[in-house]
Amino acid sequence: IERFPFYALSYFQQTVVKSLQNGTFSGSGYNSLGIIYGVFSFSNLLAPTVVTVIGPKMTMFFSGLLYSGYIAVFIIPSTWAFYLTSVLIGIGAAMLWTAQGHFLVENSEASTINRNTGVFWGLLQCSMLFGNLYIYFDWNGRTEISVHCVSSCSETILRLVKDKTILLLSPCMAYSGLELSFYSGVYGTCIGATSEFGEAAKGLIGISGIVVGVGEIVGGGLFGLMCKNSRFRRTSVVFLGMVVHFVAFYLIFLNIPNDAPVVFDTNTLKNPYLTPSVSIALLCSFLLGLGDSCFNTQLYSILGHVYAEQSTPAFAIFKFIQSIFAAVAFFYSGYLLLMWQLLLMVLLGFTGTLCFFVVERMQNFSADLQEY
Template sequence: MFASHQLVGNLISLALLSSGTGGTTSGTTLLFIVFLCSMTLGTILMCFLHKRDGNGGKGAPDSSANFSSSVVSVLKSAIAPLFDVRMLLIIPLIAYSGLQQAFVWAEFTKYIVTPALGVSGVGGAMAVYGAFDAICSLAAGRLTSGLPTVTLIVSGGAFVQAIVLLWLLLKYSVTSGVLGVIYPLLMAAILGIGDGVFNTQLSALIGMLFKCDTEGAFAQLKVWQSASIAVVFFMSPYISLQAMLVIMLTALCIAVAGFLYLTLQVEKAFSSNS
């Protein structure tokens, strides 16, 4: 359901900008109004969420003391995973998952999709990305049954993304005709598959390895993903596409190496305990 937001949001963009006037004030203003309404509705609905009461609702403790102790507890929970070698080996893969998301949103749409399909085509290409992301998230989640399957699925996702990155770095150039339309859509689909793999498998991996502190571990997931996304958006105006692709490939190699080393260590520990 989370991954499907990219499909729905980009279909809305495609519908509102399909006339090819995406750069006009009226087209972008209408798009921003729709997204603002959606964001406002989501924020209002979020206010109705309630945390489950672990003590069965037996009285409320002192609010000031509870707040300070809660802040300290949250900080400890967020920092504690950084002292675990397993988390340190996962962080490069988490960071790469954020890098590749920001790369698709910022660089891929700017340098690959827009020259080939125009501004109005960005919504369509990203809708393809979102559709394959959602489908792959569902399929990968269903196939996940343990560390061996996580390793296999992550390796497959990394491999297909590496193919696209190498294609863009070494061979790709904007072409006209049918292939000029198909190539960006094909790359968007493959990148969506990779994103779906990383999102589901990182969550599964963290759930498997950090059962005693899932809250702190999942906080690390969002912290490093968000930091990587921010880095790409800040770097985007000052770096070329080729340099970004080299950085992405380097980050991918480091991330996969750390992940495979982690899986070997975990399997070895499991075998020795058995």
């Protein structure tokens, strides 16, 4: 629940921060998100120790307090507090994701891991609905926005990092980080900066966030609740996620101006290949959310299946890889034109999907050997 306002806030953070620029505040939304995910990535190396020492429930509680502090900064914005709480929430996020991954696997069996993952992901993404509903109604028409344990956990992480399965899943995890930064921070900013959308552009950021959330919830429910638990299903869902994302990237390339991510003081100056369409923009939002749920639910599922006895360090490694690539993406998002950002995601997404297929093939082969 604590992440609900943060998820909505991160979606339009760069747009908010651009409107706060003055003599006393000079923060950057992209830089803040980059700091968050940078600290997040390295904090994941310590998260398993914290979860083991104080337990997943207390870890989630204290992490929630750090999330609250970050959100409270926007009441009276100041640059130093903005970046300080960015560091703190990066630490809190690592603890929270690792703790909830451990808690999820601890309370699941092989026959229920997909169902529980789907329910978790669907509830999590409700944040995209509630927070962005407020943004739409409030912003529409506006042009501006005002010890032994430590050693044991470390050894386990170091051992798993070298594991063939983790290495093969790394490109898929890395891709989830790039597309996370894109749908949660960059795409909404692009919509808000598109001059062809006129006065409705800022309000469309909220609508886009809602539609992304709908895609996430539909994906979480469809793949977590309606499908039976099987390894074949995982590969099918990941392949669907790749196709859905590639379609979305192509439509975004045609529909959104190429300079949309990098303009700060003005709206876009370049013209896209098509006349920007609100319908296409929102369709892409839905596809981004749906594809993201495909990758994340199946990564959670396969990690919970393969590393049922080592879930805490496995999820820590997953979030480490995901967040470090998200951090890198947030830092370059304000400098790279849209087409290059989309191209990077296409290349890594294709590689990650192939590697996921290899891992599933390995798991099928191992299961067949055990039967004999």
